[in-house]
Amino acid sequence: MLVVEDDPAIAELERRFLAREGFGVHLATDGDAALDAVRRLRPVAVVLDVGLPGRDGISVLTALRAADDWTPVVLATARDEEVDRVLGLEVGADDYVTKPFSPRELVARVKAILRRQDGRPRRLLEHGPVRLDLDRRALAVDGAAVELTPTEFNLLEALLATDGRVVTRAELMAEAWGQADYSGTRTVDVHVAQLRAKLGPGCPIETVRGVGYRLAGS
Amino acid sequence: MLVVEDDPAIAELERRFLAREGFGVHLATDGDAALDAVRRLRPVAVVLDVGLPGRDGISVLTALRAADDWTPVVLATARDEEVDRVLGLEVGADDYVTKPFSPRELVARVKAILRRQDGRPRRLLEHGPVRLDLDRRALAVDGAAVELTPTEFNLLEALLATDGRVVTRAELMAEAWGQADYSGTRTVDVHVAQLRAKLGPGCPIETVRGVGYRLAGS
DNA sequence: GCCGTCCTTACCGAACCCGAACACACGCCT
DNA sequence: AGGCGTGTGTTCGGGTTCGGTAAGGACGGC
Secondary structure, three states, X not given: OEEEOOOHHHHHHHHHHHHHOOOOOEEEOOHHHHHHHHHHHOOOOEEEEOOOOOOOHHHHXXXXXXXXXXXXXXXXXXXXXXXXXXXXXXXXXXXXXXXXXXXXXXXXXXXXXXXXXXXOOOOEEEEOOEEEEOOOOEEEEOOEEEOOOHHXXXXXXXXXXXXXXXXXXXXXXXXHHOOOOOOOOOHXXXXXXXXXXXXXXXXXXXXXXXXXXXXXXX | OEEEOOOHHHHHHHHHHHHHOOOOOEEEOOHHHHHHHHHHHOOOXXXXXXXXXXXXXXXXXXXXXXXXOOOOEEEEEEOOOHXXXXXXXXXXXXXXXXXXXXXXHHHHHXXXXXXXXXXXXXXXXXXXXXXXXXXXXXXXXXXXXEOOOHHHHHHXXXXXXXXXXXXXXXXXHHHHHOOOOOOOOOHHHXXXXXXXXXXXXXXXXXXXXXXXXXXXXX
8 A cells, every 4th residue: 555645744644544454654745756666565545635746646547557557546636636636537537536534535435446456357468479567567478377577577467568569679678678868888789588498489578670560560 | 037127138138147047038128027026937037127118117116025025136227227226226126237337247246145045155265175154153274174264264265255366465464454554563463473383284375476375376 | 480482592594695707789881 | 991989799897686495473263
């Protein structure tokens, strides 16, 4: 469970009530930290304040969903920011609470969401004989399981997510390594080679000379 | 099964999906008819719309519970009627869905409730040779009983509940320990080792390097 | 005070990532 | 056609991170 809230008093309140229900709670105080935390911690759900300094909640949510991350999100909006609520649901929030809210209500909302998403189908990325299970973090080629290292997995995920568009090495670095600027090393190439080896003869990863890589047309 | 809903289109939708699951479905379009139907038909469960004309859903539910009738009730509330949901649960609803909801979700919710309050609500988690009895807090592997300490039990329960999805150490901490934020200790690893030892050679707990653990198989 | 359970720490082996080095492919130019 | 430069494929060893495990101490129940 991740709570994103810049007011320390409110954050602590939320943390206490969620913890009492048995959730392990992490805190983040701004949008970038939140995105990073979701990536690293893979929380079961996120309570996201809309009125953050700098990168606001809506922006964070948009970034998450754009990255194909469907971690359940409860938005916390101020009473008069109705626009944000509507916008939030459109952008992919699972529910929202209006400040000021009772902690009990927040807890109830979070639990409801978790219940709702139980038994939800797994997130899968498929392309030809390749099937990547994001929830199990497992890969199958022609139905046979294939082991992947963490970076190989992230790389393949980044490639499959683009679904045919050309991806530069810099973009792949950013996607699979978190941010790290691509400073002219060959790291990406090496891992692509590894991936191709593991994917076998039907490997759909094509080289676009001078630009980067892309998936073969389905 | 009784569906109480004043919008004929929605009512019909619900009826069709519930019927497909083998439930005999009756309809009622207002609160008084609903109360009457519950008394006469004694349905196994009720799907109850909150926004009824005249006597509303909350009132119907209150009347039922006041008459010591504990027929399982799933409330259907509009998204912005947050008060009703909290109120409904306090008044004795067993669960609720938020409009607009998918019919499949409704069915799942109803089934969950029936399962929960089935004559023998003996909750079992099974996976391969492993069988975990949540009510007796007992574990059997290949039919042979195995003793578990409380933390080991919680840990295994958390793993089995996710059914193959990757679970981070932070999540396991949250699930099995109640709250404790995972601050970089190796506690989880140690207990996983214990578990593996007790589960024996056919142990389905796999390590996902850099992320966490998951169950083997499907 | 003994015993079981739990948490921490430390150590070791293994997996992994990176960067360099070398070999190869492609395309352009003459 | 052949040569050359640039960009890419692939291999390999060093250094680092990560997970398994064993041992020791803290805490609480009996």
